[in-house]
Amino acid sequence: MTATDPRTDAAAEAVDVVVLGWKPTEVLRALTGYGARVVCVCEPSDASAAREAADVDTVVVAGTLTDAAEVLAALARTGIRLTADAIVCSADEFPLVTASLVGEALGCRAWPVPLALALRDKFVQKQLVRAAGIPVAEACVVDTLAELALAPLAPPFVIKPFDEAGVRRTSVVRSTEEAEELAQREGSEHSGPWLAESFVEGGELHLDGVVRQGGLLLLSVSRYLANVMDFRTGGLVGSTTLDPDEHAGLYSRAADVATRSLRALGHTDGVFHLEVFEQDQALVFGECAGRVGGGRVDTVVQLKFGVDLHDEWARAVLALPSAVATAEQDPRTFGWVHLPAVRGRATVVPTDDEVRQRPGVEVVEMKVKPGATVTDVLKDSNARSGRVVVSGPDAAEVTARLRGVSAWFRTALAVEPVES
Known part of the structure; x- marks a missing residue:
């Protein structure tokens, strides 16, 4: 939202919040937990699930969320009347500009259009970052x-x-x-x-955290197991979150890049997911989003730093104070990885309990079940059989455990060919 002084209480007034997008569902739960009335504008494929949710007051269906005319028309057809205190927002990257345009058109509170554009359009984003003197492609x-x-x-x-x-x-x-x-x-x-x-050389990191009134309240630095584009050649999709004490120099450089980048983009209140490339002592800006990172970034940050990024997103939307200052850090290191999927029909898939018995495994989320057909995993970095979060005493051990559970799962998974 536009910069405002956070309220001193820990609950929001009863306010209408129009959220473009059904996912992540955690933000809807956080908003209603603070007393907000949530109007979820979703696409037809998500309508049934949204209507069944306890965290949504009203569901509005629009043909697409990336067209302001579609969303405005859908709201008008529903007859919803919004006051100037209402908020229009999105926790998904794609409808960001739409939310700003709709909020502006209806006279509601919303991100300024230039901010939404800076966080959505990667060319505009790189222009702003380059103008601020930050290394970028x-x-x-x-x-x-x-x-x-x-x-x-x-x-x-x-x-x-x-x-x-x-x-x-x-x-x-x-x-x-x-x-x-x-x-x-x-x-x-x-x-x-x-x-x-x-093309930028160097290993890829992601920086996740919370910014309020332009100040960096939380920073988590994670190293990808392989640069994201390497998944097509067998690279694992996942990362290890680094401990601030163990990697103090890197955290200092990352804090500088994150602070300057967020300032250049005008993102002063909310959460962020920022990717950089590590080159000797320099960090080269990749791209930045004003949302919670994908994979199991949210789980790892909560385990390591005690901070719920979805809750922090909702607090920023409602202008409530951040809870980062009261969070407690875990001395252990954590990481997450997508379990590999092999094209074909799954005939044998390890159970949750079998996966959980691997060293350090904290969380198991299986997606593929026996009999399911797996699509071509080389076309989408989000394709997976499941996900796991692991813990360990340091980054080296966590990385080894992530690679180990992935290698074990690949041998334990059995598939049979299917016709293209």
Whole structure:
């Protein structure tokens, strides 16, 4: 929300909060826990689940959440009347700009459009960060892939659509010939525009935390098990959260980059998920979102730092004080990983109890059951058989345990081929 002084009490007044998007459901629970009346605007595929939820007062169905006209029309058809005290927001990245536009149009409280755009559009984001003197990849916009070979970037560079999710259509272009092959493979020249950015060397980290009134209240630094794009070549999707005392120098550099980046983007109140590349003593900005990170970032941060990021998101929306100052840190180290999925029909899948018996496993979330058909995991970094969170005495042990449970699961999982 726009910057305001947090209230001194720990409960919100009864206020209407219009949330664009059904997930993450934890934020809806947090909002209603503080007395807010939640109006959930969702797409048709989520309507049934939203209507069954105890944390939603009213469900409004819109054809798409990325079109302000659709959302405004859906609200109008429902006959909902919102006052100037009502809040329009989203905990999902894709409807951020829509929420700002709808809030502005209805005269409600919402993020300013420039802030939502800065946290949504990665080209705008990189321009703002570069202007603040923070190391970041060079970037340009390519209207169609037919123009890719003419991009003013020296290979290698990365090309991705602006509506990217799960690294589904992101590619590394290493030569003019690869640029031409990509254009032919993707087909339609009318599919665009695309973001092209110079390839950044270095291991990938993610920074997660809480910012209030421009001040960094919580910072969690995690190292990916493999750079996210490496999942197509067998890299594990997951990370180890580093202990601030064990990695004091890295935390100091990360705090500097996070503070300056959030200031450049205008994100002063809320949570953030920021990705950087580590190069010697420098951190190169990758991208930043004003939401809770994916995977099991939320669980790991809560276990390590005692902070519920979904609750902190809701507190910022409602202008309630942060609870970070009262949280207690666990001396152990934690991490999470997607359990590998193999294309085919699963015939044998380890049980929750079997997975939980692996060293350090704290949380098990199985997704695939015997008989389920698994899709091509090389096309989406979110594809998985399940997820686990593990603990250990330090980062090295946690990383070893994450790799160990993944390797064990791959051998324990049995699948049979299916027709394409």
